[in-house]
Amino acid sequence: MTTQSSTLKLWAWTRWDSRWNAIDFIINNFSAIIKALNDISEEGSGSRSINAGGLLVHVKKSIFIITSFILHRLFGLIKVLSDHLKSPSLDYVRGEHLIISIIQQIQDLRNEQSFQQVYNKPKNICDVNGIDFIQQYRSCRLTTIPARFEAFIINSTLRQREVLSSSTDFMNRIYFPLIDCMLVELNDRFSSKTLSLMKSISTVYPESSNFLNIDDIEEFSRHIDTDPSALKNKFIVIKSMLQSKTINDVIEFLNELLPLSSAFPQTLQMIKSAITMPISQVT
Numbered sequence: 001m002t003t004q005s006s007t008l009k010l011w012a013w014t015r016w017d018s019r020w021n022a023i024d025f026i027i028n029n030f031s032a033i034i035k036a037l038n039d040i041s042e043e044g045s046g047s048r049s050i051n052a053g054g055l056l057v058h059v060k061k062s063i064f065i066i067t068s069f070i071l072h073r074l075f076g077l078i079k080v081l082s083d084h085l086k087s088p089s090l091d092y093v094r095g096e097h098l099i100i101s102i103i104q105q106i107q108d109l110r111n112e113q114s115f116q117q118v119y120n121k122p123k124n125i126c127d128v129n130g131i132d133f134i135q136q137y138r139s140c141r142l143t144t145i146p147a148r149f150e151a152f153i154i155n156s157t158l159r160q161r162e163v164l165s166s167s168t169d170f171m172n173r174i175y176f177p178l179i180d181c182m183l184v185e186l187n188d189r190f191s192s193k194t195l196s197l198m199k200s201i202s203t204v205y206p207e208s209s210n211f212l213n214i215d216d217i218e219e220f221s222r223h224i225d226t227d228p229s230a231l232k233n234k235f236i237v238i239k240s241m242l243q244s245k246t247i248n249d250v251i252e253f254l255n256e257l258l259p260l261s262s263a264f265p266q267t268l269q270m271i272k273s274a275i276t277m278p279i280s281q282v283t
Contacts, residue, residue, distance in 0.1 A: 020072065023072045026068060027068060027072055027125075037056040038056060040052035060129070061135065062126060062131060063170075066122045069121050073109070074109070074182060077102050078102070092199060092210070093199055096195045096198050103183065106179060106182060110176060115170075115171045119170065119171070204253065204274050206247040206248060207248070212235045212239045214231075220274075221266075226269060231266050231267065238264065238267065242256070
């Protein structure tokens with residue numbers, strides 16, 4: 001029998017896809033993590049044993065397991081999007097469609113049936129590891145009204161510590177709010193203007209179905225302060241010029257036009273801007 005050692009993945013503060021990797025590792029190795037923490041906690045009275053014992057207490061709480069599965073489900077969709085946007089062969093048009101699709105899929109998860117599908121999975125882990133699935137948790141914070149809602153009437157109990165015990169509690173207090181927060185962030189980051197810019201950038205990528213499409217250059221031309229009418233004329237000429245050639249990527253496209261820089265200055269500016277623009281500026 002062979003054993004394989006593994007290392008827990010660090011939790012990233014900014015990258016949602018990295019958080020999925022960390023959670024995925026915990027879920028897939030939960031029993032081994034419990035055993036390791038239990039063994040370390042029984043080693044003695046040193047700080048290592050004390051820390052392991054403290055972690056063990058929290059990891060064996062059903063709220064930790066349930067929340068992990070909720071995040072695993074939601075961040076799993078984000079990881080698909082993130083992997084595509086980080087791909088060297090990124091197609092911005094397909095990226096635009098994928099963004100819209102992922103946002104819609106997350107919206108579609110905001111219902112009781114989808115929650116129950118997620119909620120049922122932690123029960124198996126709890127049963128296998130002898131963890132009581134039904135536990136009560138009292139929030140450490142008092143319920144208050146956010147500052148931006150102070151002028152509104154809120155139909156909710158305030159100045160009390162909420163108790164989480166039933167599936168409905170987890171759905172209303174964790175699952176739905178997480179989805180709402182993610183949708184706010186996604187819709188803010190991928191606004192209609194951003195999606196339009198992504199589609200416009202794709203016009204200089206030969207691997208895109210939108211390559212040299214004069215109907216979609218307006219947004220990017222405004223972004224780099226270039227005359228869109230002049231760009232359209234250049235695109236028409238370039239499209240005819242490249243009919244008998246095969247251009248595989250944007251670098252080849254750039255090299256093809258560099259000897260003709262005096263004829264296509266705006267197009268070269270657009271290509272260079274597209275190449276050097278960090279993905280963070282697009283997303």
